[in-house]
Amino acid sequence: MSYTRQRGEYLISCDRALLDFEEVCRLLKNTGWGKESSVDRVAQAAKYSLPFGLHRHGDASLELIGYGRAMSDFVTLAYLMDIYVAPTYRGQGLGLWLMEVIMDHPELRAVEGWMLETRDAHGLYAKVGFVPVRDPAWLMSCSRLGVRRTATE
Numbered sequence: 001m002s003y004t005r006q007r008g009e010y011l012i013s014c015d016r017a018l019l020d021f022e023e024v025c026r027l028l029k030n031t032g033w034g035k036e037s038s039v040d041r042v043a044q045a046a047k048y049s050l051p052f053g054l055h056r057h058g059d060a061s062l063e064l065i066g067y068g069r070a071m072s073d074f075v076t077l078a079y080l081m082d083i084y085v086a087p088t089y090r091g092q093g094l095g096l097w098l099m100e101v102i103m104d105h106p107e108l109r110a111v112e113g114w115m116l117e118t119r120d121a122h123g124l125y126a127k128v129g130f131v132p133v134r135d136p137a138w139l140m141s142c143s144r145l146g147v148r149r150t151a152t153e
Contacts, residue, residue, distance in 0.1 A: 005101045010094065011055045011062065012101045019046065019053045023064040027084055032119070034082065045069070045081075050105065054085065054098050065089045068098050074107050080116040095121075099128045 004013040021043040028034030028042060046069060054066030066085040072078035080102065085095045102108065118125060122132075133139060 003105055005097075007097060009057045010065075010097075011057065012052055012098060013055070014050055014052050014105065016046070016051065018055065018062060019051060019067075020064065021046065024051075024053075024067050027064065027067055027086060028082060030086070031084055034084075049081070050102075050107070052098065052102055054094060056089070066094060066098055068102055070102055070105070070108060072108060072111055074111060076111070077113045077115065078108055078111045080114065083116070083121075095124050096127055099124070103128060 002013075002015055004011060004015065006012075021039050024046070025034075025037050025039045025042045028037050034042075049069040049071045051069040052067065053064055054068075055062035056065050057063075066089065068083040069081050070078045071081065080099075083095070083098065085098065103114070114130065116125065116130065122130075
């Protein structure tokens, strides 16, 4: 399903044909969490997610200026990842718009629960309904950092 929203010179789309994963990787390398990303890992992660590119119309092409993706069963849970807007374009409401467009995607509208991790964007996510986990004791995680090295060797 093609899903695109436009606002002035900006476009958000989940059309994979518009995503250059070298550019996505370049963007994510500017983050704390994506510094070690490779193009192959970013493309594979998008393959198993619903990716959204935030683009600005240039003279003759689209410039990728943001990205985000949702992993979901499309019923009970959606997990947001890699939400990012390039620093030059921040302060214009584009991050909030990206979140609204993702959460309004026809396949995600009925999802009951949403989760994400953030270190510093709590205010942005609160604007679309996110709150801190009430009882973090019920959440668990398992880090398998060694998997990254062995899976790509």
